[in-house]
Amino acid sequence: MSDHPAHTPYHPRWLxxxxxxxxxxxxxxxxxxxxxxxxxxFVAWFVVYFLLLVRAVQNGSAAYAAFLAWAAHPLVVxxxxxxxxxxxxxxxxxxxxxxxxxxxxxxxxxxxxxxxAGSNYAAWVVASAGVAWILLRG
Amino acid sequence: MAETIKxxxxxxxxxxxxxxxxxxxxxxxxxxxxxxxxxxxxxxxxDGTLSFRWxxxxxxxxxxxxxxxxxxxxxxxxxxxxxxxxPVRIEPLDNFPVVRDLVVEVTDFMEKLSAVKPWIxxxxxxxxxxxxxxxxxxxxxxxxxxxxxxxxxxxxxxCPIYGLEPEFIGPAAIALAQRYNLDSRDEGAAERMxxxxxxxxxxxxxxxxECTRVCPKNVDPAGAIQRYxxxxxxxxxxxxxxxxxxx
Numbered sequence: 402m403s404d405h406p407a408h409t410p411y412h413p414r415w416l417x418x419x420x421x422x423x424x425x426x427x428x429x430x431x432x433x434x435x436x437x438x439x440x441x442x443f444v445a446w447f448v449v450y451f452l453l454l455v456r457a458v459q460n461g462s463a464a465y466a467a468f469l470a471w472a473a474h475p476l477v478v479x480x481x482x483x484x485x486x487x488x489x490x491x492x493x494x495x496x497x498x499x500x501x502x503x504x505x506x507x508x509x510x511x512x513x514x515x516x517x518a519g520s521n522y523a524a525w526v527v528a529s530a531g532v533a534w535i536l537l538r539g
Numbered sequence: 540m541a542e543t544i545k546x547x548x549x550x551x552x553x554x555x556x557x558x559x560x561x562x563x564x565x566x567x568x569x570x571x572x573x574x575x576x577x578x579x580x581x582x583x584x585x586d587g588t589l590s591f592r593w594x595x596x597x598x599x600x601x602x603x604x605x606x607x608x609x610x611x612x613x614x615x616x617x618x619x620x621x622x623x624x625x626p627v628r629i630e631p632l633d634n635f636p637v638v639r640d641l642v643v644e645v646t647d648f649m650e651k652l653s654a655v656k657p658w659i660x661x662x663x664x665x666x667x668x669x670x671x672x673x674x675x676x677x678x679x680x681x682x683x684x685x686x687x688x689x690x691x692x693x694x695x696x697x698c699p700i701y702g703l704e705p706e707f708i709g710p711a712a713i714a715l716a717q718r719y720n721l722d723s724r725d726e727g728a729a730e731r732m733x734x735x736x737x738x739x740x741x742x743x744x745x746x747x748x749e750c751t752r753v754c755p756k757n758v759d760p761a762g763a764i765q766r767y768x769x770x771x772x773x774x775x776x777x778x779x780x781x782x783x784x785x786x
Binding site: 413414415416417418420424425430431434438498501502503504509 | 551553557558559633634636637638639644677699702703745746747748749751752759761762765766768769
């Protein structure tokens with residue numbers, strides 16, 4: 402079917418409306434969605450940061466010290482703080498959406514979404530506690 | 540309570556306009572009147588040329604979906620009194636071409652819907668004398684939610700992905716595909732996966748979640764799509780591990 406049929410008495414001339422480029426600014430829910438999408442960039446940034454750290458550790462103490470000095474620069478700290486906020490937002494929205502993707506049935510009944518999201522949060526807390534224990538014990 | 544309310548109704552008369560225009564009508568506003576009653580009042584008493592679709596007036600036929608103050612709504616289930624003193628702005632559903640006034644062109648959805656084979660597919664029908672295909676209540680429960688879809692297209696109207704990329708197969712078609720995939724009598728899941736796992740299928744969805752929010756029948760199309768993503772991903776992994784296995 403043609404998108405732009407000629408107007409004849411026998412074929413209606415459809416009106417096609419275009420979405421505004423700024424559609425995502427009109428509603429708070431859409432802005433939240435776009436923020437969640439943008440947060441992926443910051444997840445990628447943390448991966449790059451981690452790879453740089455691993456490379457610095459591999460290249461010896463001088464390289465590691467240089468990395469630490471670079472990481473302490475106010476600009477890098479600022480970027481990391483913004484990234485932390487976005488990655489936390491990413492994680493929270495991800496866990497909240499998990500029940501939509503997982504339809505778990507136990508004893509013939511569907512497990513409530515709160516429990517599925519809750520188990521994800523619990524795993525997050527346990528993993529974070531494990532990392533904190535490794536870092537803080539010495 | 541106000542005795543009347545102002546409706547700003549979108550008009551598009553292709554023989555005289557090339558854009559939507561708005562016309563104001565003052566209609567009665569009794570407590571039990573829905574937006575559709577207001578439109579029918581206009582059609583009957585004020586301007587018989589106003590065009591819109593409706594049929595059942597009870598949230599079953601899915602014909603009367605329109606944008607009401609910017610939100611996709613079934614106009615038969617949207618009360619005028621919920622809008623206070625008004626005005627109430629009524630427009631044709633977003634993301635679809637407008638044929639006339641509040642009537643939109645939905646062939647695109649119809650083609651997508653039939654592409655996902657929304658019927659029970661059997662490799663072989665069992666003989667009639669063996670009786671019906673029986674189902675337990677749990678088996679019915681597995682797909683019942685998705686079977687409540689009335690094809691009202693509010694979900695397509697709410698979906699910015701469909702608005703930006705009309706090739707996207709869209710929420711209702713995927714939810715209805717899942718309705719049959721999850722049916723214990725159906726054997727067509729592999730055929731549907733060929734269509735649903737394409738780029739314009741489930742992977743087009745970035746989980747905005749608006750489809751589920753606006754659905755008047757609580758079908759949860761966003762949930763159907765995410766669950767199907769999980770199924771498709773597991774199937775891909777399985778085909779790597781057991782490449783000789785049939786679908």
